[in-house]
Amino acid sequence: MKYEVQENCLTIYLPGDLDHHNSEEIKREADRLIERGHVRYVIFDFSETEFCDSSGIGVIMGRYKKICMFGGEVWAAHANERIKKILKMSGATKIMQIYEED
Amino acid sequence: MREIINGMTNEMKLEFDSRSANEAFARVTVASFMTQLNPTLEEVSDVKTAVSEAVTNAIIHGYENHVNKIQIFAGIEGKTLRLEITDRGVGIPDVKQAMEPLFTTKPELERSGMGFSFMEAFMDEVIVESEPGKGTTVRMKKVIGKGRELWTTQSL
Numbered sequence: 001m002k003y004e005v006q007e008n009c010l011t012i013y014l015p016g017d018l019d020h021h022n023s024e025e026i027k028r029e030a031d032r033l034i035e036r037g038h039v040r041y042v043i044f045d046f047s048e049t050e051f052c053d054s055s056g057i058g059v060i061m062g063r064y065k066k067i068c069m070f071g072g073e074v075w076a077a078h079a080n081e082r083i084k085k086i087l088k089m090s091g092a093t094k095i096m097q098i099y100e101e102d
Numbered sequence: 103m104r105e106i107i108n109g110m111t112n113e114m115k116l117e118f119d120s121r122s123a124n125e126a127f128a129r130v131t132v133a134s135f136m137t138q139l140n141p142t143l144e145e146v147s148d149v150k151t152a153v154s155e156a157v158t159n160a161i162i163h164g165y166e167n168h169v170n171k172i173q174i175f176a177g178i179e180g181k182t183l184r185l186e187i188t189d190r191g192v193g194i195p196d197v198k199q200a201m202e203p204l205f206t207t208k209p210e211l212e213r214s215g216m217g218f219s220f221m222e223a224f225m226d227e228v229i230v231e232s233e234p235g236k237g238t239t240v241r242m243k244k245v246i247g248k249g250r251e252l253w254t255t256q257s258l
Contacts, residue, residue: 017126019122019125019126019154019158020122020125020154020158020161020162021122021123021125021126024122027212051126051129051147051150051151051154053151053154053155053158053220054155054158054213054214054215054216054217054219054220055154055158055213055214057214057216058211058212058213058214059212061212061214062212065212082144082147086151086220089220089223090214090216090219090220
């Protein structure tokens, strides 16, 4: 896992499996970085991610709650079809933008 | 009990500690077991997600993060995959409420409350049996290969 803060934007390079086991550390580390800096945008980079369950959705929703009151936004990047399906089904796409490359 | 006319039966049982590191082990093991049904990648993903949800529930809610045993039974009957995920944890007082979308007893953990919704979305049948103080069993079924080769499985 890798975290990158550039100005007001935090990018989280998610692991292969975004499940309950892996989500605890991501929550901790992301919140530490959000609280330290002036993070307004959180980008979840799914390049490496093959698996995501409702715990992963919890990670996204939780970070959104933290930054939305300051006008923040959460984004998904490089999500494969399966991940997009999970994001849509869970309703996460109502609060999150999906970055589509063409 | 079993009446299988056109197909085989096969079963497996798995018992492991309720540690979060075993979530991946559990879903990958079930995924591997179901490959004999020649599933699509989508069907494998569906089952992996459902298993992950049930096992995560057992760890977080059933055992409240204490280490104890989780059992998985998996059976194949014809084209149907049958799963039972059991914990001997605290149980669920109100199963109907627990299965409502977005319901969670642990909002402080930022659970999305989508666990049962995902199980129901990805499996054909989800039945939860639970007794407070005794534990919980989630029974799920999924017919594998539905969209494909219907002509070989349907008698006209």
